[in-house]
Amino acid sequence: MSSRKLKLFAAAFLVLGFLASFACSKQPQQAAPAQPAASEAAQAQSADAAPAAAAPATAEESAPTAPAETVTETDDAPETTEQPASGVQSSLRLANAPNTPVTEHFKEGTNYRKVVPAQPTTVAPGKVEVVEFFWYGCGHCFKLDPAIEAWRGKGKPPYVEFVRVPAMWNDTLRMHARLFYTAEALGKLDELHSTIFREIHVNNDPLSTVEQMAEFFKKHGVSPEEFQKTFASFAVESKLQRADFLNRRYLINSVPQVAVNGKYLTDEGMAGGEPELFQMIQELAAHEHGG
Numbered sequence: 001m002s003s004r005k006l007k008l009f010a011a012a013f014l015v016l017g018f019l020a021s022f023a024c025s026k027q028p029q030q031a032a033p034a035q036p037a038a039s040e041a042a043q044a045q046s047a048d049a050a051p052a053a054a055a056p057a058t059a060e061e062s063a064p065t066a067p068a069e070t071v072t073e074t075d076d077a078p079e080t081t082e083q084p085a086s087g088v089q090s091s092l093r094l095a096n097a098p099n100t101p102v103t104e105h106f107k108e109g110t111n112y113r114k115v116v117p118a119q120p121t122t123v124a125p126g127k128v129e130v131v132e133f134f135w136y137g138c139g140h141c142f143k144l145d146p147a148i149e150a151w152r153g154k155g156k157p158p159y160v161e162f163v164r165v166p167a168m169w170n171d172t173l174r175m176h177a178r179l180f181y182t183a184e185a186l187g188k189l190d191e192l193h194s195t196i197f198r199e200i201h202v203n204n205d206p207l208s209t210v211e212q213m214a215e216f217f218k219k220h221g222v223s224p225e226e227f228q229k230t231f232a233s234f235a236v237e238s239k240l241q242r243a244d245f246l247n248r249r250y251l252i253n254s255v256p257q258v259a260v261n262g263k264y265l266t267d268e269g270m271a272g273g274e275p276e277l278f279q280m281i282q283e284l285a286a287h288e289h290g291g
Contacts, residue, residue, distance in 0.1 A: 024138035
């Protein structure tokens with residue numbers, strides 16, 4: 001019996017190590033001491049009361065996996081069909097979840113999960129939105145970026161609209177998110193996106209302060225004055241608010257993750273590897289386009 005337990009523990013550690021190799025995760029905050037699921041006195045109660053005591057314990061154990069500022073469906077998503085705030089329904093569509101299998105080679109719950117409720121997209125009719133949630137400081141995102149760029153440039157179908165959304169779960173990530181949207185507002189994102197990754201992970205420049213960012217942009221033709229103006233602009237603030245909203249709606253607590261048309265969320269670990277990830281994105285997107 002002891003040998004069997006040792007084998008089970010070893011298998012569990014192997015699985016955890018495999019999953020950790022594909023993503024940068026949000027570190028759960030130190031939890032306050034939880035109340036025991038059942039005290040010695042409670043254990044003496046009848047077996048009929050046991051299921052009721054077990055339910056809160058399960059919810060409490062799973063809570064650290066969600067973002068600290070979780071947005072529930074009742075916070076800003078009523079049970080009725082969600083209406084876009086802009087009123088432009090042609091550009092903001094709420095996806096409808098299918099009841100049939102959507103890919104030939106991948107399994108829901110194993111290789112991807114459904115987003116509930118499905119989230120609105122910002123693409124035109126006939127298009128499928130693919131969103132990558134990422135962080136410039138994440139080594140896994142840096143490793144995946146060349147494949148994303150290659151797929152975005154030559155591999156993705158013409159009906160797919162690709163969007164990047166920076167992760168936002170702490171101050172460091174928010175600073176890099178501001179860096180991302182500053183580069184976009186300056187018209188430098190296509191030129192500098194991969195360069196920012198290399199600056200952090202190859203040149204060991206964390207780009208974690210305004211001064212470091214200003215110096216980086218200066219090297220790439222942007223004056224400190226223009227950088228500061230854009231960095232603190234209303235346009236960048238608006239994009240940050242939108243990114244924060246999406247992170248909350250999709251419950252993002254690790255990166256990189258990919259969302260397809262507001263309905264499905266996956267990552268390299270769930271897919272089984274990098275080639276499988278892109279194959280699954282293609283199959284999910286094709287299903288959405290055909291549907």
